[in-house]
Amino acid sequence: MTTAIDRDSAFGRWLLADRVAVDALLKGALARGGDADVLRSAVADLAGVSGAFVDAGVLDPALGRALLRRTVGVAAQGRWSVGDPDRAAVVDVLPRLTGLLRSQPVATVDAVGGAARAVARAGDLGLFGFLLAAVPEVTDAATVPSAVLVAAWRAGAARFRTAALREAASLPRSVAAAVLGLPAGADPAETLARHTQDPWWWPGFRLEPGVVRRVGGFRGFGGPWVTTPRVVPGGPTGCAVSADGARWAIVADVHGAAVVRLGDEQTPPAPATATDRLPVPWTDRVTGVAGAGGSVLLVSRRHSYWVDAVRVAA
Secondary structure, eight states: OOTTSOTTSHHHHHHHHTHHHHHHHHHHHHHTTOOHHHHHHHHHHHHHHGGGGOBTTBOOHHHHHHHHHHHHHHHHTTOOSTTOHHHHIIIIIGGGOHHHHHHOHHHHHHHHHHHHHHHHHHSOHHHHHHHHHTOOOOSOTTHHHHHHHHHHHHTTOGGGHHHHHHHHHHSOHHHHHHHTTOOTTOOHHHHHHHHHHOTTOOTTOOOSSEEEEEEEOBGGGTOSBSSOOEEEEOSTTSEEEEETTEEEEEEEOSSOEEEEEEEEOSSOOOOOOOOOOOOOSOOOOEEEEEEOSTTEEEEEETTOSEEEEEEOOO
C-alpha cells in the first residue's frame, strides 16, 4: 500500500522502521470497511505534506503514528475527499502547527482532527489554523485541547463561547495571546474581561453603528428555517427566535453565531413593540427585537429569513 512513497524520505524511512505499528493501523482501517484504493491515496496525500512534520531529517514516530491513525481512520469512514474538513485538518491545518506539534504531537493531532468538522461547519477553518500556528511550544498536554477549543470559538464556532472563555482564562499568557489573535501588547486577561461584559467588542474590530452580523437564513440555502424567523427575548442566552413552530436559541458574538433548536413552541410570541429607528441598510417592518449584549440588538423583519445583529450606538 506504500509502494508509491519515496522510501528514502523521512516519511518513507519511518514507515519501514515502524512497520509493525503501520501495518496494524492499515489492517484495522481495512477491517472497518475502508477501501484499499482510498486508503492508498490518503497515505500518499499524507506523504506529500510530511515534510512539514520532519525535524532535523527525522519524523518523530509518535507523531507519525498519530498522523497515520487519523488519516486512515478518516479515510475508512469515507471522509477523505478534497474539501472535506477532516482531510483539510491533516493536509492544510496540521502542517502549520510547528510549536504545538513539536511539543505535544499526539494531543495536537487528536484535538485538531476532532474539532475540524465543527469549525468548518460554523466558522473559518483557515483562521482556526492561523491562530493555532501562532501558539508556541507548550509543556502540558492538557493545554492543547484548551487552546484548540479557544481557537474554534475565535474562528466562528460560537456555540463554544462559554467554555472557550473559561478555558482561555486558564491558558498561559503567551498561549492565550497567540490563540486569541491579540495585537502585540494586548493583555489577554483584560481583553477577556471586557469581551465578557460586551460580546460585540474585540481589539481592532469596528464599533460604529450598523449591522454587525447576520444569523440564520432559509433552510433551502443552508440556513435553519423554512418560515421567516421572529426574534423574542428569552432562552438561555437572553435572545431567541420563533420559527417553524419551534423556539430557537441564538448564540452570537463578534466572532460568530449559532442557532440551537430548544423545542416546540408552546405559545405564540406577543406582537413586537415599536422600536426607534435602526441604523440598518434596509426598509422593512421589524417583527421582533431582543438585547444581544452591549449596545447590540437582535432584530427580525417581515421579509427576511435572516436575523440581524445591529449595533445601535458606538
